[in-house]
Amino acid sequence: MDFSAYNLAQSGAGSLGGCLTLIDSDRLSPANLGRHILGISFLGRNKADGCAEYIRGQLPHLAIESRPLDATAILASLSGDLIIDATGEEPFSIALNHHALSRRPNFPPVLHAWIVGNGGVTQALLCDGPEHGCFKCQKPKLASEPRYRVLRPDSGNELQRNPACGDGLSPFPVSASMSAAALALDLVLAWNSGDLRHRYRTRVLDPDRSFQIKDMNLTPAPEYPACRTRNPRDQQIVEVIALIPDPERIHTRDRVYSFAIRVCV
């Protein structure tokens, strides 16, 4: 969340009457310092609150809000023009995807960004309607490979130790976090400009362990028919948020290397 949130703020999120909202229930720990925009002065602070304070300090003209809450617990209240899920937590992404699909067309587009294979690959997918595949469509079966395999068979995905992190829980370097944030930002800017072109994007950082996948639009997966259905049953909407040239609002939930954001108008 941290890099992505700051990059979005630099791009205008929270300006022109909009608001950038960061959502995260975690507190900053020493293990986070090697890959987080916040430093030691924020140790023990809630990450959403800390990031909002940091961004307000650097870009005081923007409206930045924070919600120190678990995004899973407030799915029903999520709203806006765009929701960015950069939690990197597959169960949450699946839950958010299901929630979004069940409320189409009365739910904003959702952008998922994540890191694969100890930082060897970063990917992002924007889900904005039944014409294209959703998060489940890129990996219809939980225990199987994604439709477009990114990790080479012998690449492994074991956790590694990062000396800068202290507790051995960091499976990837900060460069992977920055790559994921950049990938998400490019998709947000493309979405905001109305020229999305490719909704499913991949950046390979370690070609020895990864396959190169072209940017593309995913087709809905036959194994996940729910993706093709429109379900306007629930009119409950959300708040208003704003973004780049227009007012926007971005909701972010941070977890270790990633962040969850959403932009709404």
Ligand SMILES: [Zn+2]
């Ligand atoms: Zn789908």
